[in-house]
Amino acid sequence: xxxxxxxxxxxxxxxxxxxxxxxxxxxxxxxxxxxxxxxxxxxxxxxxxxxxxxxxxxxxxxxxxxxxxxxxxxxxxxxxxxxxxxxxxxxxxxxxxxxxxxxxxxxxxxxxxxxxxxxxxxxxxxxxxxxxxxxxxxxxxxxxxxxxxxxxxxxxxxxxxxxxxxxxxxxxxxxxxxxxxxxxxxxxxxxxxxxxxxxxxxxxxxxxxxxxxxxxxxxxxxxxxxxxxxxxxxxxxxxxxxxxxxxxxxxxxxxxxxxxxxxxxxxxxxxxxxxxxxxxxxxxxxxxxxxx
Amino acid sequence: xxxxxxxxxxxxxxxxxxxxxxxxxxxxxxxxxxxxxxxxxxxxxxxxxxxxxxxxxxxxxxxxxxxxxxxxxxxxxxxxxxxxxxxxxxxxxxxxxxxxxxxxxxxxxxxxxxxxxxxxxxxxxxxxxxxxxxxxxxxxxxxxxxxxxxxxxxxxxxxxxxxxxxxxxxxxxxxxxxxxxxxxxxxxxxxxxxxxxxxxxxxxxxxxxxxxxxxxxxxxxxxxxxxxxxxxxxxxxxxxxxxxxxxxxxxxxxxxxxxxxxxxxxxxxxxxxxxxxxxxxxxxxxxxxxx
Numbered sequence: 001x002x003x004x005x006x007x008x009x010x011x012x013x014x015x016x017x018x019x020x021x022x023x024x025x026x027x028x029x030x031x032x033x034x035x036x037x038x039x040x041x042x043x044x045x046x047x048x049x050x051x052x053x054x055x056x057x058x059x060x061x062x063x064x065x066x067x068x069x070x071x072x073x074x075x076x077x078x079x080x081x082x083x084x085x086x087x088x089x090x091x092x093x094x095x096x097x098x099x100x101x102x103x104x105x106x107x108x109x110x111x112x113x114x115x116x117x118x119x120x121x122x123x124x125x126x127x128x129x130x131x132x133x134x135x136x137x138x139x140x141x142x143x144x145x146x147x148x149x150x151x152x153x154x155x156x157x158x159x160x161x162x163x164x165x166x167x168x169x170x171x172x173x174x175x176x177x178x179x180x181x182x183x184x185x186x187x188x189x190x191x192x193x194x195x196x197x198x199x200x201x202x203x204x205x206x207x208x209x210x211x212x213x214x215x216x217x218x219x220x221x222x223x224x225x226x227x228x229x230x231x232x233x234x235x236x237x238x239x240x241x242x243x244x245x246x247x248x249x250x251x252x253x254x255x256x257x258x259x260x261x262x263x264x265x266x267x268x269x270x271x272x273x274x275x276x277x278x279x280x281x282x283x284x285x286x287x288x289x290x291x292x
Numbered sequence: 293x294x295x296x297x298x299x300x301x302x303x304x305x306x307x308x309x310x311x312x313x314x315x316x317x318x319x320x321x322x323x324x325x326x327x328x329x330x331x332x333x334x335x336x337x338x339x340x341x342x343x344x345x346x347x348x349x350x351x352x353x354x355x356x357x358x359x360x361x362x363x364x365x366x367x368x369x370x371x372x373x374x375x376x377x378x379x380x381x382x383x384x385x386x387x388x389x390x391x392x393x394x395x396x397x398x399x400x401x402x403x404x405x406x407x408x409x410x411x412x413x414x415x416x417x418x419x420x421x422x423x424x425x426x427x428x429x430x431x432x433x434x435x436x437x438x439x440x441x442x443x444x445x446x447x448x449x450x451x452x453x454x455x456x457x458x459x460x461x462x463x464x465x466x467x468x469x470x471x472x473x474x475x476x477x478x479x480x481x482x483x484x485x486x487x488x489x490x491x492x493x494x495x496x497x498x499x500x501x502x503x504x505x506x507x508x509x510x511x512x513x514x515x516x517x518x519x520x521x522x523x524x525x526x527x528x529x530x531x532x533x534x535x536x537x538x539x540x541x542x543x544x545x546x547x548x549x550x551x552x553x554x555x556x557x558x559x560x561x562x563x564x565x566x567x568x569x570x571x572x573x574x575x576x577x578x579x580x581x582x583x
Contacts, residue, residue, distance in 0.1 A: 133358075146361075146362070148358060148361050149361075166361065166461060181461060182461060182462075182465065183362055188362050188363065191362075196358060196359045196362060197355070197358050197359065198357075198358050
């Protein structure tokens with residue numbers, strides 16, 4: 001069927017919002033093997049394929065699991081067994097964008113285009129994948145990154161490195177990070193087998209099919225303990241998020257027991273200590289029934 | 293000389309000539325077939341190796357590209373896969389061999405030995421020669437070989453074999469920087485050589501020839517006996533008896549003997565009837581003379 005030229009423009013204009021919406025899709029879980037959990041808000045969920053990632057999501061992959069999130073532009077983030085990741089921010093756009101923090105595990109970021117704005121921080125280093133694919137493994141105080149293709153910028157205090165394809169960064173405990181031309185055997189041993197191959201794309205299957213995670217229960221202290229004890233820049237914004245959980249006696253007692261790891265919870269747990277002096281005096285003199 | 297002797301002499305002469313001619317033709321045919329079979333076997337082996345190479349370079353290699361950035365996987369190399377597949381085949385057919393003999397190989401197991409190097413040099417001296425077929429003696433017996441030149445025709449080859457700096461780091465890490473570099477476009481770097489044993493098909497052809505000749509001899513012998521028996525019962529015996537009676541009648545003896553029994557309608561039967569008629573006429577003539 002032939003379409004008259006003016007009508008073609010009408011169709012094109014009508015199609016634009018649809019295409020734009022497709023391009024603005026957030027990262028979608030397109031591949032999941034084994035159990036994986038999601039903490040969204042103050043609730044713990046079980047992940048299922050098709051779930052869209054949101055800012056603030058905490059994703060935890062089981063010890064034998066594997067998950068892959070794909071962006072509409074072809075970029076993908078794969079999480080290996082035992083990986084914990086927080087999506088700090090996820091701005092939507094035509095290219096992959098997001099700020100993530102990984103406390104432990106193995107991560108592969110691939111298909112990164114020049115327009116992508118991705119940042120992955122870990123307790124050992126922070127990585128800005130510029131293009132191509134990179135793999136990182138973080139265990140305790142050790143962290144390593146291999147640039148499979150493309151390039152990436154890496155900051156590991158006190159140095160910054162511009163890593164090229166084939167280069168390998170490694171840092172053990174508090175030692176100085178080193179860049180070498182080949183990945184170490186220990187790194188390859190720690191890598192999930194699936195990361196040795198290109199990440200498969202299954203975005204077409206879930207582009208128009210969003211799934212909701214399966215609710216389990218509200219988070220306990222143990223569920224988010226790692227994050228509440230994370231570096232200050234990560235854990236402090238979480239106080240407002242989990243403040244409501246301090247009403248749960250078990251959660252509160254755990255917070256109190258571990259207060260030295262997250263002192264920013266002190267005003268939440270003991271607000272009276274932070275009242276202005278006159279208000280504090282009034283509160284002290286007030287009858288117990290008036291005290292909340 | 294008796295009829296049967298003449299007959300048998302001619303029969304044996306024909307038999308020997310026939311046996312000799314059939315033997316010569318069949319032997320030539322079987323030997324030619326055996327050689328064609330050997331060459332065909334070698335070609336099948338060569339084509340299988342080429343198929344393994346093509347499959348590896350077009351399908352396996354691309355899948356392993358990412359892994360190759362971590363560790364060199366020889367499974368991605370066409371020559372390696374062809375050799376590995378053929379090694380499995382050799383477990384059942386140890387006398388067959390396939391080798392990608394290279395003068396300056398990356399993998400030491402592909403290094404050309406003396407006679408293989410000669411073949412490579414012959415290809416280098418005549419670069420338009422597509423194939424070479426020959427025979428050679430090996431410890432396992434005589435074998436036929438087919439060789440084809442390995443010429444660099446794609447840039448992809450030079451990715452691993454031009455210079456150490458240009459080669460994948462993982463390849464240098466595995467094989468070192470000493471060998472397998474410095475290859476040039478259009479250079480004949482080696483030869484694919486398939487060797488197949490000639491003994492087995494030739495022995496099979498010889499066995500077939502022997503079986504054929506023995507069978508032919510048995511058939512001739514059977515025919516010889518059958519023809520002799522037929523000749524004896526159908527010709528020689530009745531003719532001998534008829535001639536003996538004719539002798540007696542001609543001498544006036546045994547004139548009242550009964551007629552010779554006519555058992556068949558063939559030429560001997562007709563001769564017997566004629567003889568009986570002649571004997572009756574003779575008896576009547578004799579009686580008329582005596583009367």
